[in-house]
Amino acid sequence: MNTESTGGVPPRANQTVADLGVTAVAAAIRRGEITSESYSAALLENAREHSDLNAFITIDESAVLGAARAADEARAQGSTAPLLGVPFGIKDSYATAGLRTTLGVKSLDAFVPQHDAEIVGLIKAAGGIVFGKNNLVEMSWGLTGDNSGYGQVSGCCRSDLEGRPSNGSLDRVIAAGRGHEGRHLTLLCRQGLGMSPPFTARL
Template sequence: VAARDADKARAAGSVAPLLGVPLGVKDSYLTKGLPTSLGLGGLAHFVPREDADAVRAIKGAGALVFGKNNLVEMSYGLTGHNARYGQVKNPFARDRVSGGSSSGSAASVAAGIVPASLGGDTVGSIRVPASLCGVVGFKPTTGRWPRNGVAPISHTLDTTGVFARSVEDCALMDQVVTGEMAAEPSGRGYDAKGTRLAYAPRQVLDLVDPEIEGRFREVVRRLRDAGAEVVEVDLGDDFGALTQTATWSIFFHETMGAISEFLRRHDIPTTFEEIIEGLKPELRDTWRHVVLPEGAGAISAEAYQTALAVSRPEIQRRLDEVFVARGVQAILQPTTPCTAPLIEQQTNFQIAGRQVSHLTLANHTVLASSVGLPGISLPAGLSRGGLPIGLELDAPLGSDGTLLDLARRIEGVLSAG
């Protein structure tokens, strides 16, 4: 029916920017008249009476909601496993994970089912699956895109965003959702002249697969060959620990309050306690340990306040030394430290010969998440085994238009090679 209506509108002269375009929507977004499960079995038949603000925006631009995308339960995971609705498989290799938590959104774009899908990103839930599935994943500056009507984890860190097959399509979606005109393309095509980029090898190359490091250094060489100035910076020996501790502390401490408020505000027919009881056992154990205030690993109010009032300003200060003092437009890093792990080894696997947990997939994406920077993951080629490798660009707060234009140019440099 919606497709027929779009045909009629087009015949009547409509120039809506997304008229008739079928889009995917992560099942954490409320969708009027369509079931919205939040990844939970207990909400399999819940049909909201309202749309999330971002869904309303794409519908207003003529888009059709083609379907809801699978996700990790309550968006709490980085590999794409959902006990009730199934493991999302990687379109490049069905024995590999898709990444998460916006797993179905990334995989549906990578598989060519839809040209773009809405996702959500708190510590890397857009950029991690974008990297592992070989698509573009854009996390705007936190707060730039509306979050109303999207199941939350952390009011400080949550960001809505998009997956697409090109930066141009991400820019169009950004324009539709925010109402802001896109930055005029620089028209420079495949060169990177006049761009000033940075990377921090001691921080972002200390735990990566050798093949990822080799590809990343090759990308840096190609960008320099295309006219970019790429400088090495050092964010400090403790930078990784600082961003990890602050970001995860905020993430875990805010979950219970954020979800409880969301359930109340939108008349979701469940309770926080029922959600915990319905989680898969390993996730239920995690929530009882770090999310519930009485949990043995719960983040104290003092530690939470330290993360907000001390750690985040210090992270921002160090980034400002790069962005402001050194005039850098974006920081480059491998989006994920490895290619997609095997499904059967997704909880623990090896990176560069070291045994790691699935949380390691977000080691690099937490940089932008920690202080709300805009970040974008671009496909940067395939490994020898045919698996996607991602390149992340993180830019100063509020510079989303500049970041998208920069990403267009870098996308051109990468595709030209």
């Protein structure tokens, strides 16, 4: 996989572009050291490779790459938006315009909002792009992250560990960068938006 500048972050052995955190990747994209498209493509490859985690309900790969290319074009035209081209995993309880939002409920499987949730709109306004919709317990209420319709979120380091309450898959997506006892694993997505009852947002 392609390796790129880490924007001053000390490199780790076998570090790839997908290993960059939000601060480093945002700065690298703004400086033109990497492209949003290459970073997003690397994350999509990781998501396919680790689909057994069941961390996402929906990923529209063509939309992700299209948004990434648009961000790269915006940078070329002089945009310095703080999150320009940075992909975010969005918990599937937040509305995303043009991308289905299920709340983890099968009866909403075909629901595609026409508008973004306010906080999703703020992320996009800052240049961020929607990477995918993270799995969750139905309606965000539960103790284990289990979902009868879309399946249980698996532990990122041990398959016998379940996802944590409500934000289980979002935790797994971000935590997938660290293996059991410090062993490094491939990252799915470094950035995410979630919430826990009673409706506290977390980035």
